Amino acid sequence: MHPHERDHGHSQDRDHSHGHGHSHGHGEHGHSHPTPPGFKGFFYGIFVPHSHDAADSIDDAMEAHSEGIRALKISLVLMLATTVVQAVIVAFSGSVALLADTIHNLSDALTAVPLWIAFVLSRRVATRKYTYGFNRAEDLAGLFVVLMIALSSIVAAYEAIDRLINPRPMENIGWVIAAGIVGFLGNEAVAVYRIRVGRKIGSAALIADGVHARTDGFTSLAVVVGGIGVLLGFPQADPIVGLLISAMIAVLLVGTVRSVGRRLMDGIEPELVDRAEHALDHLEEIESVERVRLRWVGHRLHGDAILRTGPMTLTEAARLADKAEASVKKHMPNVDEMAVRVTAAAPGV
Template identity: 60%
Template sequence: MNDAPHGLNRPGHTHDDDDVHGHPHAHHHSDPHEHAGHVHSHPAGWKGFLYGLFVPHSHDASDSIDDALEASSQGIRAVKISLIGLGVTALVQAVIVLISGSVALLADTVHNFSDALTAVPLWIAFVLGRRAANRRYTYGFGRAEDLAGLFIVAMIALSAVVAAVESVRRLVDPQPVENLGWVLAAGLIGFGGNELVAVYRIRIGRNIGSAALVADGVHARTDGFTSLVVVFGVIGVWLGFPIADPVVGLLISAAIVVLLWGTARDVGRRLLDAVDPELVDRAERLVRATSGVQDVGELRLRWIGHRLSVQSSVVTEAGMTVADFGPIRHDVDMALRRGLPGVGNVSITPISTV
């Protein structure tokens, strides 16, 4: 059977093309975790809270927006809004710096402002990901998003190093902290602003299936932790323990390393085309349950940015013609798009029984 696989190796193929084939892309799920067979076991209570804080789960099989352009638009909107949020946070801190004259606070403000700009590569990646595939980039430009995630991981690592070096420097050469009230207020503003942005980025990243946007949310969270060093330093001085500032800084550096591990793992898995095994199991069930499919042959899934590419061979009855297989291919395609998150290209090829 020589019929070309649907949606594969078509340089100009976009989701707008899929609409011609009658593939709806606006499926809505009543609950983000009610996909067939999708059950996650996370720790409960305080252990679960800390696990979610330090190792945000990427939710490979979560509720992803089905339309590619809408998902990219949500990603771009998330980057824009979070940039504004971080910019306002840094500006408020800058005003307090002018009032208080605190050099330590100035360093934290500059750090927050510069790190906010690391979202720009992710913004560019989302824009590139919307471009149609061509004869050179036959899979499209979604992988730019994963490369941006790698850059963000490097920035998180740099944050850990800077926090550790600064803490050691303060241990060796303690510096007096002045204008304590203003410094405390600015530190709380820095932490609050970064944490709000972190929660927002991670939520949108999970919804659209973007490991890079989740990583950028974790990056904002690490910046919030560095602002906490300022807060604890002030509290330590008030309690008569000026050494609390660098000690807490070292603890924060260790926390950032824990965050770095979980984030690097998720981004690295994307770059190596890893997927949640539960997604593979679910895809097999969906294909096998389709009328006319006797069994599932080879099945491959890969994330390209925030879109899930599916390639599968299916066993059909002997002597089936290309025309007869057309409706089966369509039904399998529809089942996969309904049951899996963020499906992009789907390729279904037949294997006839002897």
């Protein structure tokens, strides 16, 4: 199962010798999700609250797939219910603006469909053509969500500028405010749920979709603020708040692009590499960890490691490789595969 070799002249990708006389906190396996610093971090914190939820809370791949699909189903029902309530308000108010917002929320609710398809595809077994399986479809769906967030920012900015240049009186203000509140609450509930489940199973695409719902919720909230501004005799409040929301979405988009783009480029959070090395550090037979590589495939992790040990037989090396793989999976249950190669000194050296 694992390739092993005896090698005296190996190249060290990194010099990572480990002592075994230290202790670590093994009870906490959560990793952090760094918040961008400064101005970006302020707005990023508004839309995506920091969480200490581990991305390895679910150790079974099929269970993680199922929970992701369940989150999409429930959130889709919530968004459709929100759209129906807004449609009823539109029928009472006859507001064209509310009709446009309702149609917008309906189209945003349907962005969950590509991600749903990706989760279903990820459950298919690998084939001779797709030997790594279909989990990467999830990352492609995340890219689609990023494009939708960008489109939301552009549309919001365009509508705000158009209202500044061509002011239009806001009718049925009370109904407009009511529909905005409904839209905000519905989108925020969906956002909280998707982000929580996304962090739990380690899905950047599901988190991005939650962020998308949150941006739409704040857009609806901007409608509320604008309506209140009109009631207070400041009609320009609506487009001005719209521009501010558009700018906040654009700032948020930068962090989301980095997160999804890192997955597509096989980037990995450094703390996860540290955790894998920490898991290998438990094994007394290992003299040093020559290399550890990890990458996300959808919301699951695949990786490999090269270990250096003292003199041992091929049988002992094979047994150690299995032991090392088991240790990594114990510390990181969302790791599906961890190929380990043991480089052992020849007996008598």
